[in-house]
Amino acid sequence: MAYAYLFKYIIxxxxxxxxxxxxxxFTDKRFQPVHDLTIGVEFGARMITIDGKQIKLxxxxxxxxxxxxxxxxxxxxxAAGALLVYDITRRDTFNHLTTWLExxxxxxxxxxxxxxxxxxxxxxxxxxxxxxxxxxxxxxxGLIFMETSAKTASNVEEAFINTAKEIYEKxxxxxxDINNEANGIKIGPQHAATNATHAGxxxxxxxxxxxx
Amino acid sequence: xxKIRGLPPEVREPGPGVELGVEDxxxxxxxxxxxxxxxxxxxxxxxxxxxxxxxxxxxxxCEGSTTMILGVTSSVPSLPLPNILLMANVTWPQGQFSTGxxxxxxxxxxxxxxxxxxxxxxxxxxxLQRILxxxxxxxxxxxxRLHEKHPETVFQxxxxxxxxxxxxxxxxxxxxxxxxxxCLVPKMSSSSTExxxxxxxxxxxxxSESFMLLETKQTSDSFSHxxxxxxxxxxxxxxxxxxxxxxxxxxxxxx
Numbered sequence: 001m002a003y004a005y006l007f008k009y010i011i012x013x014x015x016x017x018x019x020x021x022x023x024x025x026f027t028d029k030r031f032q033p034v035h036d037l038t039i040g041v042e043f044g045a046r047m048i049t050i051d052g053k054q055i056k057l058x059x060x061x062x063x064x065x066x067x068x069x070x071x072x073x074x075x076x077x078x079a080a081g082a083l084l085v086y087d088i089t090r091r092d093t094f095n096h097l098t099t100w101l102e103x104x105x106x107x108x109x110x111x112x113x114x115x116x117x118x119x120x121x122x123x124x125x126x127x128x129x130x131x132x133x134x135x136x137x138x139x140x141x142g143l144i145f146m147e148t149s150a151k152t153a154s155n156v157e158e159a160f161i162n163t164a165k166e167i168y169e170k171x172x173x174x175x176x177d178i179n180n181e182a183n184g185i186k187i188g189p190q191h192a193a194t195n196a197t198h199a200g201x202x203x204x205x206x207x208x209x210x211x212x
Numbered sequence: 213x214x215k216i217r218g219l220p221p222e223v224r225e226p227g228p229g230v231e232l233g234v235e236d237x238x239x240x241x242x243x244x245x246x247x248x249x250x251x252x253x254x255x256x257x258x259x260x261x262x263x264x265x266x267x268x269x270x271x272x273x274c275e276g277s278t279t280m281i282l283g284v285t286s287s288v289p290s291l292p293l294p295n296i297l298l299m300a301n302v303t304w305p306q307g308q309f310s311t312g313x314x315x316x317x318x319x320x321x322x323x324x325x326x327x328x329x330x331x332x333x334x335x336x337x338x339x340l341q342r343i344l345x346x347x348x349x350x351x352x353x354x355x356x357r358l359h360e361k362h363p364e365t366v367f368q369x370x371x372x373x374x375x376x377x378x379x380x381x382x383x384x385x386x387x388x389x390x391x392x393x394x395c396l397v398p399k400m401s402s403s404s405t406e407x408x409x410x411x412x413x414x415x416x417x418x419x420s421e422s423f424m425l426l427e428t429k430q431t432s433d434s435f436s437h438x439x440x441x442x443x444x445x446x447x448x449x450x451x452x453x454x455x456x457x458x459x460x461x462x463x464x465x466x467x
Binding site for chain 2: 006036037039040041042043045058071078181186
């Protein structure tokens with residue numbers, strides 16, 4: 001399917017925070033409570049529409065386990081967006097954000113958009129990390145922030161799409177050099193001639209949700 | 213004049229692997245495409261498989277025309293052994309299948325996983341049924357039957373690949389001073405359910421080799437952590453208790 005842009009995303013964060021579940025909810029609109037431990041990379045993809053343009057999200061779901069960490073670092077290259085996920089019911093996953101962020105900053109391009117996600121918001125009774133703490137961390141480090149629930153699908157669409165909107169805005173502002181593939185953005189084959197000519201329009205909307 | 217004399221220009225003629233559909237196939241084209249741009253200088257060996265159920269009945273897991281493409285490649289082409297396993301799903305229109313590149317067949321291919329081979333064990337599960345068994349460190353097991361339209365030669369390639377991954381090549385270092393302190397995917401114990409002729413042969417004739425694993429070392433390129441020092445090791449002292457307990461792996465030690 002033709003697209004104007006392709007954005008590469010990477011999902012990172014401690015093991016068990018729900019990275020694969022977020023991906024499955026976004027691409028397949030379903031929740032799978034038990035998921036195999038991720039090793040290597042698992043891929044997902046979906047088309048969305050922003051500013052009337054078809055954008056393909058190529059999503060790299062990585063292993064969160066410490067043992068696979070050194071491999072995960074090699075996947076940052078060429079990512080336009082990162083979803084940094086913690087579990088609001090596990091304080092330790094929040095405490096490890098700094099390490100993940102250091103990794104992301106060190107191994108990715110400096111313009112990569114990072115969305116901080118506090119997942120499992122449906123488990124309010126077991127909450128260990130206040131929403132305000134997530135907001136403060138994001139503010140301090142220049143991240144976007146949302147709390148999500150992969151189980152109920154709350155804010156899942158928004159997390160992925162708002163990240164894309166931010167990337168798209170950076171393209172419009174000329175922050176991203178879209179001809180440099182190291183930025184994690186590729187121009188669709190049919191749109192190469194007309195790219196970067198539509199400045200200023202924002203307010204993306206999500207597409208029908210078909211996987212691609 | 214900067215030209216180097218004496219080196220003939222590179223000539224790339226399609227080899228028999230292309231005709232058999234195991235080289236320059238759909239998976240190779242996908243990962244080398246601008247969309248992924250992965251391992252662009254490495255050859256990809258690939259084949260079409262149908263996922264089947266556990267030993268016994270070998271029923272297809274999926275109905276219809278969904279096929280899995282399994283491929284191996286190297287993060288760096290100079291490595292003596294492949295170190296990357298690729299898995300993709302492909303759907304053929306009208307259920308057709310072809311190893312060629314006919315434009316009207318237009319299959320839909322989706323890359324699903326990239327796995328470092330060091331975290332994967334490949335076995336020939338049933339030679340007659342042409343079934344591969346793939347086991348990951350997380351105990352995810354796939355049984356894959358080579359697509360019926362592949363000629364027997366293709367399965368012979370997979371048998372050879374499995375043996376190479378287990379035994380190494382003549383150029384693979386056999387230096388006993390290189391120590392490996394762990395084993396990520398140790399072979400199942402004698403109570404293993406693998407009783408097929410191929411696996412039995414391997415277990416009985418070369419028990420130490422059944423513990424062999426591909427080890428790789430990190431370099432600085434993309435997916436670089438899978439490259440550099442490639443060799444097989446017969447690790448008899450691996451801790452079998454780590455089966456199913458990947459939290460005990462110490463990959464950093466191995467890299």
